[in-house]
Amino acid sequence: MPRLSNPLRTSIVAKLVLGYGLLGIASIVAVSAVFYSGTIGVIDQNIDGKIMSQTERLLDNVNGDSAEALKAEVHRLLTDGVDNDREIFELLDADGTAVAGNLGSWPSVADAPDLVTSTVLRYGRSAPARLYLRPLVQGGVLIVGRDLSEEEAVRAVIWRALLAGACVSLMLTIAGAMLFRRSIEARLGEIRRTAAQIEAGDLSPRIPVTGNDEFALLNRDINRMLDRIELLMDGIRNVSNAIAHDLRTPLSRIRSRLDDALRHDITVPRLSTAAHDAIDDIDNLIRLFERLLQIAEAESGMRARLFERLDLGRVVADIGEMYEAIAEDSNITLTVDAPASLYVDGDRNLLASAVASLLDNAIKYAGPGSVIHVRAGLYEGQAAISVHDNGPGIPDGEREKVTQRFYRVDKSRHMPGNGLGLSIVSATAKAHDGDLVLEDGAPGLVARIVLPLAVI
């Protein structure tokens, strides 16, 4: 089996796997981002809001703009025992010198008012902090903030969790992709192996059908197609054999006749007779060819576009009438029961030819003295033509085979014919989406062509 030359770039499996892998990673990133902004983001916002409101409350609590009162309030807040381990207060005077507070260092206050995140010294310890720098009316800046050590710890935990989760998901995605790839390739491999065997000339292998998934459906379709191809190939093989055999006989007869006419005393009547006989024989051969061609044409199923709405009852009545005289001459009772207005879509010449073939057969095989009923009508919801004779019929085991090309029932080998009649009828019926059914007529044979009714 040939393999893909550049699997990563051309393989549809690789592309699918890569695509779904990337999609998996993208969704992990998206989930993480939502989760992160939903936790840390919300915490950050809360902190900012809290700092701002705390600042305004502080300033409101102090009566007047006195620096002393402010200093006292900051001091009070730092020692009130509420949330003291996290809150930050620092009061700077107009020169930037610390007046009161718990910070050892602070960022530049030039841009005040401003919300900044910065590392500060708090009680001599370095800590991350969120700070609100609030300029004061009387000069100086009030810094209100919050120690973020705890939040940072939470943030670190969340980051670690997300990272671990992402790693596990990535590994699962990769593993899943590989599994997916392997299973797809295994399923494709079944098909490709069967295809390779068939390419090598063995038409019998079929793709194993497991489960009920899309591949099972596809495999079933391919198997059905292979069945059909095998059947057609068999048909062609049979036909070639049959042609080789059936054409050789008449051809050698023509040849020997002409040869004979030329070798012995050459007279005009003798040559003329030989030429006439040869033309008759060749005409028969041409007819045989035409009929083979007709089967091929019907079987190829390419004719539906030429179909027209037609009255099957009318066709059966016409052909029945055409054969009445010949039946009467053979001392056969032929009854035709074909009411009009039985509409189907089809080719009237092909259908007429099929009815004529069935009548030919019935007359030929049922023989003098027999009774033949021809009917057109509804049968199990479909349009049907049936020809029922009370002749010898066809033995049970052979009814299936008589529709094969060139097949002839042993008893009838001495009769004139080429063994194509019923194959043509069968092919014609199938070309019309119908079927030829042969049944035991008890006695005799019922040949029934069943066709779908025209949709009005």
Added chain:
Amino acid sequence: MRVRCLVIEDEAETSNYICKGLREAGYVVTAAANGPDGLDFATSEDWDIIILDRMLPGRIDGLSIVDKLRALGKQTPVIIVSALTTIDARVTGLRGGADDYLSKPFAFSELLARVEALLRRSAPGADSTQLQVADLRLDLRTLRVTRGNKVITLQPREYRLLEYLMRNENQVVTRTMLLESVWDYHFDPQTNVIDVQISRLRAKVDKDFPVMLIHTLRGVGYRMGVTPPDEVEPPLA
């Protein structure tokens, strides 16, 4: 005036076969061996009938010649002879504007019979109400058929068969032509249904009369007329 035929056929032997036969039948025949020549001849002159092969060398095939001819408003009768014998090919040929379609290989007598039938069809015929061959009369209005003084009763199909034969008096009609014209079907019956129908008709029309009117031509078909067939059998090429 003699009948002018145009034969467009690329295969030399078939072309000779057709031309020779038509000349022997008394026609003036011109042959073209490819599509472009055929188209030139067909459109630049007036012909009584054109016989053309469907598959021709030179990019222009038989069907497109018929197409051009019909587009120019010329109603010249056209017979297609073709090795494409499927019903599909036949139907497209006839729908494409040809008047008749004959599969190769064919017997010359079949071609000649069809040529003559087409020529008669396109000839302006007197719209009579009665057909007559010798003492056989068919009244088209009353559907009464008489021979001499005797009234002949016919089934509807026998009546149509007789009418067709009488309209083609002294001309050869083949079994296929009868099946197509009288029964309006085109297929190849395996048994001699047409022969049996003819012999029924003959029993009613010719039996008990000294002169035979319906004659059988071996391997060709039938002819209605007073003259026996031996004297008028078309020459075989």
